[in-house]
Amino acid sequence: MKKIKKSDTGHEELFCNTAPSGKYSKAVRTKRVYVDEKWCLGCRLCEYHCAHANSSEKDMVRALKDRTIRPRIHIESDEHISFAVSCRHCDEPICVKSCIAGAISKLNGIVRIDKNKCVGCLTCVLVCPYAAIAPSEDGPMQKCELCTQSRTGTPACVMGCPNQAILFEEVTG
């Protein structure tokens, strides 16, 4: 038995920076962002919605116009296909285990970065197999935190996708 307690959100809160090792942990039901590339139009609206949600501006145009956006989800595309890529909130998060500052932790199924602790060494960029972590405008690293810290509160990329190519689904882990 691992040490757990019920948190306010109804998720189980761990007492460490990492998720427990799968086999010995109780199943934690976690919602994650999934993508289906056959429906992706490559319109990049998810990137814009993400950048907007994580800005302090209510108005999308004012938030994004004439700025280099730094979305936490990004689109890869060529002339034939396109697809969105974002954090998987891994059960065995290598970023959490590798962070030299102890700035990355996993709580309630969400891998988060404490920007106050991050020193920008890029070890997380070196280890994340999903290319999900990148520097923010002001230096420290940033990543998808499922909009728990954003203005929208629920994943803006999912809500903003016009073709339902990005889903927010619960899968038993």
Place this chain on the structure above:
Amino acid sequence: MKYVIIGNSTAAVGCIEGIRSVDNKGEIAVISSEQHHTYSRPLISYLLQGKTDLERMKYRDNNFYEKNACTLLLSQTATKINSSVRSVQLSEGEAVPYDRLLIATGSVPLIPPTPGQGTVKKQFTFLSLDDADALKKATGPDSRVLIIGAGLIGLKCAEGLHGRVKSIKVVDMADRILPSILDPEGSTLVQRHLEKEGILFYLSDTVSEYSGNTAALKSGVEIGFDVLVTAVGVRPNVSLAQNAGIEIRRGILTDSTGRTNLDGIYAAGDCCESHDISSDENRVLALLPNAYLQGECAGVNMAGGEKVFDNAIPMNAIGFWGLHIQSAGTYTGDVYRENTKQEYKLLYTKDGVLKGFIRIGKELSATGIYTALIRNRTPLDSIDFELICKKPQFMAFAAEKRREMFGITPGEEEGYLL
């Protein structure tokens, strides 16, 4: 179950979190010769630089030990392991009994014997918070600093001190800087960048004698200095283990579960030897991620769980004044080379897999895709190698692989790396 951990850094924290993922009842005692709450050791240079502080550089929250029900024995040094009666003797006080013991004693700095070393008043190594504190106190705007060693520790120390001191000179017996992570051309590139910041290098040279505030180099050059930092390297801190009859090679020898040859005794972190799968050789991988992964693995197994850590590779991310260096694996085989204004990049392939890479640039992204190719030993004929040479990208993978990674595949959501 009584767990005892000797050491309080990355491997120890990994071990605590590993134990608690299986067992929330057993007692955990943590023995540390340092007086501090667990802190991020690689952040001591950022502390000098003012980019972090004592509070922010704590490796885990203030309530970490309490939440994980650990008894913390700070400023206490383990002097002997009595494996026959399963206890650890402390320098002061009674012996601490254990059922499962983790040795996470880290490494100690190497100081090559040099004539006249004893005449140097202000001399330091650069491995601990106390080292950084002492160095901070000993330096001021007029200090001329001499650093012996142009490796990761020496150069991070140089960056940390830059701006607080008058001058920084670095001496190394190797003919280039950062030889453990860079190729010769990459070394030159980074050296030029550091020289622009005013760091002076004396390479292929060594100190033949110290005399108070002067170092006489083999080449005949004399360097006057006020503060000396010796950063020529580290060696695994194995004396405690060795005296207990634990098998030592380059470091403490463990199996892939973290066990040593003695019953109930595990080891993790910089004091251990690892099996590097990129070179298929046993080496000491004194790297933070490696220490955590070894510690966590040992912790799970100490608590009766089952876990193996069998895909260690060397990997490093380090930066100096905005220039980032990322590297992993072994530099062997065929080379793909790219040298543009944005990035210097080398990819090494052999036997149909990526063996290693070096990237140097101001903006490096998505490097973990390369690192995962090495750790997973992904056959290069299963991806579009030409595309991935240009930049790390998922477009180079088969659609099915991408679906597995980013689409919904119930029961496979553990992530594919570990």
